[in-house]
Amino acid sequence: MAGPRIGILSDTHDNKWAQQAVLERFRAAEVGLVIHGGDYVAPFNARLYAGIGCPFTGVFGNNDGERVGLVKAFSDVGKIHVGPHPLREEGRLLLVMHEPGALEALARSGEFDVVIYGHTHALDVRIVPHANGRGQTLVVNPGEASGWLHDRATAVLLDLETLEPEVIEVAHHP
Helix, strand or coil: CCCCEEEEECCCCCCHHHHHHHHHHHHHCCCCEEEECCCCCCHHHHHHHCCCCCCEEEECCCCCCCHHHHHHHHCCCEEEECCCEEEEECCEEEEECCCCCCHHHHHHCCCCCEEECCCCCCEEEEEEECCCCCCEEEEEEECCCCCCCCCCEEEEEEECCCCEEEEEEECCCC
16 A cells, blocks of 8 residues: 655746646645645746645745745745755655755765755656665655656656655646
8 A cells, every 4th residue: 555645846937737737646646745846936826736635845946036926825825945945744854955956965964765856857766875874865856847848747756655756747738
């Protein structure tokens, strides 16, 4: 039996069609939390998340210039933080950030079960062994949910019990 799942997306860049499709997949999978790795771009995107049916958290990206507007628009859905932002979910410690600065060092530190990032628009799901040799961290970049750069809109469903990721792909235009 699968454990509790979360939905991870990033780099949506105002693509409402792709965001709606990803969020529909998250609803169908009954995720308990949606995490956004930044680059929403405009505050109007918040209305797409109104019916997700679970908590939401995210971090700002480098293209999120209207931060006050984003925080206000998302206030009924969840919180957007300045990254890196640690959070505990289902007994797992996750770190969410947009840009991958110090990514390898953070993953190898042994402090986090999962490190989530965005920014590169490139799908990156891999295991990084801890520096002390006594464990590992799952690194997740869900790629670009917008599909603008690579013509591929992706996100990740993550089972928090097993740390098994599932990459999902959706249409990024009508």
